[in-house]
Amino acid sequence: MTDATYKLPPQTPFLRKIQNSLFSSPLNTLLSIATAVFFIFIIVKFVDWAFLSSIWHAEDEPLCKEAGGACWSVIDARHRIIFFGLFPYEEHWRSTVACAVMITTIVASCIPWFWSAAKLSTLWLLGFCTFYLLMHGGLFGLSVITPERWGGLALTIFIFAAVSIIGMPLSIVLALGRRSKLPVIARLFGLFIDFFRSLPLLTILFTAAVITPFVLPGWLQGDKLYRVIVGFAIFFACYQAENIRAGLQAIPSGQDEAGLTLGLKYMQRVTRIQLPQAFRNSLPSIVNQFVITFKETSIVTIVGFFEILASGSAAFGTGKWTVYYIEVYVFIATIYFIFVFSLSRYGAYLERKLRVGHG
Amino acid sequence: MVDQVNSDIPAVTMEQVNKWFDDFHVLKDINLQVADGEKVVVCGPSGSGKSTLIRCICKLEDHQRGTIKVLGTELNDNVANIDEIRREVGMVFQQFNLFPHMTVLENCTLALTLVRKKSRKEAEAIAMQFLEKVRIPEQSAKYPGELSGGQQQRVAIARSLCMNPEILLFDEPTSALDPEMISEVLDVMVALAEEGMTMVCVTHEMGFARRVADRVIFMDQGEIVEQNSPHKFFDNPSNERTKLFLSQILQH
Numbered sequence A: 001m002t003d004a005t006y007k008l009p010p011q012t013p014f015l016r017k018i019q020n021s022l023f024s025s026p027l028n029t030l031l032s033i034a035t036a037v038f039f040i041f042i043i044v045k046f047v048d049w050a051f052l053s054s055i056w057h058a059e060d061e062p063l064c065k066e067a068g069g070a071c072w073s074v075i076d077a078r079h080r081i082i083f084f085g086l087f088p089y090e091e092h093w094r095s096t097v098a099c100a101v102m103i104t105t106i107v108a109s110c111i112p113w114f115w116s117a118a119k120l121s122t123l124w125l126l127g128f129c130t131f132y133l134l135m136h137g138g139l140f141g142l143s144v145i146t147p148e149r150w151g152g153l154a155l156t157i158f159i160f161a162a163v164s165i166i167g168m169p170l171s172i173v174l175a176l177g178r179r180s181k182l183p184v185i186a187r188l189f190g191l192f193i194d195f196f197r198s199l200p201l202l203t204i205l206f207t208a209a210v211i212t213p214f215v216l217p218g219w220l221q222g223d224k225l226y227r228v229i230v231g232f233a234i235f236f237a238c239y240q241a242e243n244i245r246a247g248l249q250a251i252p253s254g255q256d257e258a259g260l261t262l263g264l265k266y267m268q269r270v271t272r273i274q275l276p277q278a279f280r281n282s283l284p285s286i287v288n289q290f291v292i293t294f295k296e297t298s299i300v301t302i303v304g305f306f307e308i309l310a311s312g313s314a315a316f317g318t319g320k321w322t323v324y325y326i327e328v329y330v331f332i333a334t335i336y337f338i339f340v341f342s343l344s345r346y347g348a349y350l351e352r353k354l355r356v357g358h359g
Numbered sequence B: 001m002v003d004q005v006n007s008d009i010p011a012v013t014m015e016q017v018n019k020w021f022d023d024f025h026v027l028k029d030i031n032l033q034v035a036d037g038e039k040v041v042v043c044g045p046s047g048s049g050k051s052t053l054i055r056c057i058c059k060l061e062d063h064q065r066g067t068i069k070v071l072g073t074e075l076n077d078n079v080a081n082i083d084e085i086r087r088e089v090g091m092v093f094q095q096f097n098l099f100p101h102m103t104v105l106e107n108c109t110l111a112l113t114l115v116r117k118k119s120r121k122e123a124e125a126i127a128m129q130f131l132e133k134v135r136i137p138e139q140s141a142k143y144p145g146e147l148s149g150g151q152q153q154r155v156a157i158a159r160s161l162c163m164n165p166e167i168l169l170f171d172e173p174t175s176a177l178d179p180e181m182i183s184e185v186l187d188v189m190v191a192l193a194e195e196g197m198t199m200v201c202v203t204h205e206m207g208f209a210r211r212v213a214d215r216v217i218f219m220d221q222g223e224i225v226e227q228n229s230p231h232k233f234f235d236n237p238s239n240e241r242t243k244l245f246l247s248q249i250l251q252h
């Protein structure tokens, strides 16, 4: 043997590892086999339902009864309702492109190369303007479509993106305010945060949609959609502020003192020393808040918006399609899954990236 | 060194300084003068107020009574004064306090670019110069978490030096280190002392104190109990409390 062989740690063979973790005792073996059988049963059943015995085309719907599997005909026939809600049929391409623009903007802002205030704000300004132009129209010969008629996936993504982009900076301000050295400021911010956190999101959205028009002057009201987004963003920011504050609190006081003795000003210490470490510290709960928010967008149905879940209900709400709600929900669940799963994978990637070099 | 009569403005002057944490009297009637270029070692039992004393000098703590002047500027609530003083006074901490999310080089260039308004290129050149001085230039691209304690503390010293401070304060810079790393940090501090840096060091490294200190100050229960040249302080202490303390730290 050469010296090099000794430098590697002893390896456990693959089969031995499996044996150790799954079949180490009779009880363990029994549990492993039972679990395996259970999962194989479920997976076989699902694959059969979704792919083998299923019907795919809208015009084949009459065959669904005998087939016994999923009737994807409902998706084939009604997917436009799911994706576009009440958006006028001939303008669906605008909603598709707007969606693509917004998703591209979100994905791009996840890339570290864009992480400077200038690049991010340019990106989001462009993203939102393009989205608005496409959805709302009124320029370049595009017909005007008011927000009441926006719907489906585009609306869900728009609400999520807008809430995040308004809520994130606000949450940072709130978290810093609550940690202010001036007791009055800290109390006021604390009160604000706790007030909005103790209200149900439903109440906030309802107030924003229905009650604020009576209170605010006309020029300040904006469209109902924007009021709802602002209410949602405040709610999001109050929760996110607490996540960020937890991250700030975990930073040893010596970090700020080191910044002080180097002569850094408050904002310099906040942006260069505190926030980067706070984000790293509470990344899991920050990502969690985004995930929750994405899923909670469905609540805007209550104030009369047809986001993707509501559009889905409309998709199986008429005629012969009423029996196929399972297929529609599975389809929508898949769309949610794609977004939420990507979000959490991205969170995991960020965690790995930010951990580089500090254990 | 003690002939301050014809030297410039003293680096630090503390007159009748008193400080309380709530109703705990942590500094009692402190009078201390540090001349330009002087090296002062502060020692004393744990909890005697050594850290608080030097933290007052760079305004990490506020004092409630008496006056502190640094480089002729009084430390009061005038924000401009405080900012100016902090730029001229460097501090090296027991726990290093390097920024964990930045590389060694970024740790050093941060204040150069933000406070001294150097270009990135200039800042990096200055930082590399001081990293070489603490004999660690090859680690510049690493993160603090990848370095040993001794290396981290040397980076922290380089980071302070980048600001070209008039006064450098050390709060037990070797207390958090494994024994075999203490000397690499002390060597750097000795070299700085020999170049004429004004230094106030809280430390129990008696070899270091004997070698570089102009004066050793002994604190107990918030008071300066005794101050003397290292030679007299260690070989012929006058105060009972000093004798007890020295016998305790020299036992092993």
Ligand SMILES: Nc1ncnc2c1ncn2[C@@H]1O[C@H](COP(=O)(O)OP(=O)(O)O)[C@@H](O)[C@H]1O
Pocket: B021, B024, B026, B044, B045, B046, B047, B048, B049, B050, B051, B052, B053
């Ligand atoms: N921020 C603080 N709040 C309250 N008490 C403190 C604080 N910092 C230090 N003290 C107390 O003041 C005394 C002196 O502390 P310190 O200056 O750190 O002593 P030393 O550095 O000599 O060990 C100790 O009794 C300590 O408990």
Ligand SMILES: [Mg+2]
Pocket: B050, B051, B052, B171, B172
């Ligand atoms: Mg101390």
